[in-house]
Amino acid sequence: MRFLPQLADARFPFSPMSGRRPGATIGGMPTLSIVIPVYGAEAYLAGCLRTIVGGGDRLEVVVVDDCSPDGSRAIAERFAAEDPRFRVVSTPENAGSGPARNFGLTQAKGDYVWFVDGDDELKPGAVDRVIAALDASAPLDVLLVQHEKVRDTGVVEPGELADLTAACPADPGGFTLAEWPQIVDYTHTPWTKVSRREFLTGIDLGFPAGWYTDIPWTYGLLRRAERIAVVTESCYQWRQRAGSSITRTRDDRHFDVFTQWQRVWDDFEDVREPQVRVALFNHMVWHLLVVIGNTERVDPRKRREFFRRTSALYRRYHPGPDAWRPAAGVAGLKQRLLAARAYLGYEALRQVYRLARRVRGGGPQGPAAPRGSAAEAAPDGPPEQPAGPGLPAATRVSGG
Structure with a gap:
């Protein structure tokens, strides 16, 4: 969901609508x-x-x-x-x-x-x-x-x-x-x-x-x-x-994400196709890790509670070890920490990653991440990659 700033200046650029046909009438129902x-x-x-x-x-x-x-x-x-x-x-x-x-x-x-x-x-x-x-x-x-x-x-x-x-x-x-x-x-x-x-x-x-x-x-x-x-x-x-x-606003309403994902799983309760449930679970895990990893969204004082609720959804809807496995590398480690409800381990990993980026240069957040990458969306952590059999690595979503 997006929201827009309230601006008091009533002045705005306005010009005739290029490509329009003023006075045209709508014949019948529009497509x-x-x-x-x-x-x-x-x-x-x-x-x-x-x-x-x-x-x-x-x-x-x-x-x-x-x-x-x-x-x-x-x-x-x-x-x-x-x-x-x-x-x-x-x-x-x-x-x-x-x-x-x-x-x-x-x-x-x-x-x-x-x-x-x-x-x-x-x-x-x-x-x-x-x-x-x-x-x-x-x-x-x-x-x-x-x-x-x-x-x-x-x-x-x-x-x-x-x-x-x-x-x-x-x-x-x-x-x-x-x-x-x-x-x-x-x-x-x-x-x-x-x-x-x-x-x-x-x-x-x-x-x-x-x-x-x-x-x-x-x-x-x-x-x-x-x-x-x-x-x-x-x-x-x-x-x-x-x-x-x-996606660039720190607010407790980011916790609404758990209500919305729970609504998804309630809606998918009778969806039995394993490949659909695996893909949905994989995407949810990626998304929740993006939200918690973004310092512009979750107040650091609330991160432990956010992690706890992320872990609860992870454990509740995990499709089973034969259907889904954590990714390789650091992304998979973060997923395993979710499974273990190990917030202190997650926080330590996040701090190590931030320190490594500082050492590489480019300020507190390190050098700019590749365009469109998940690292750019989640500046406190490395890119989250799809995991599990049959799930191809893919560029991740641009939205919140």
Whole structure:
């Protein structure tokens, strides 16, 4: 889940919407609805909306004003005044991006829904690319789209979908989670998924409240989808901005991650395919170790409790030694420490790793990690690699 800073400056760059057809009318039901939850986004929203071009009358854009206290709604209304494909709706009260997406889904009319964040941007041609992919296939439940991460330093890092797809054991134009379990390693953000609206409303899968709400939504979606496909050409830019992401915010609400992962396992209770449960467990372990290893998320005074709860999930959902084994090297050692509930050993390992990075140079965090690596996502520890038989090493998720 993302949140956006509240900015008081109401001034913003605004220009006519390149590529739009002012005055165009929507004939019939649109193919694609882009739903954008908005709170405190006035500094970025115009930039986001200007990148939503193409699609003709097959596109609608629903901007959900989540009772934003700034000028975000006024920005969205200016776009709606210029293009009838844009609509602005409001939640009854501020509830967060997850409930705002749920509300936006009830307002959408398109055959497919794409949740976009108001401080991100679409890549040129993304709308037409997505619609073409939907046209080219038998009806899909979910279309996964490639993204790229743009850091606040300007560094651009490609997402993992293209690399994952290169090792896909099924048809990337139409598969299920059981046919390709390793797809769980793709980022669990909603903005990389275009979903059939009737499928979404039919499975009654909404975003829960709290932080990390993308986790149960994503895996619940993939579990139920009967036909998934991918677009490996980049469609989305995740703009990582200082102060605008929970991945760079120290807060006790990071403990919500345990509630969300527990929701996943409760939902998967009757999923018996061992390869799916192994892939999901492997990904959970990686993700929780990333969160605890990031000093920008977990207060050091709370790290012991976070480790204890991570260890509890590890032990509860371990698929068994014949199905999953710890990775090699330091990553595997950290996994074994989880199994043993050995927090002091984990903390000692973390300190040794930090010291080694200082010795190598580059300041307290050492030299810059490779672009897109898990080490960069988790500056207090080495990269976490997949483990266990049949799980290929893969570049890890970019999201939180």
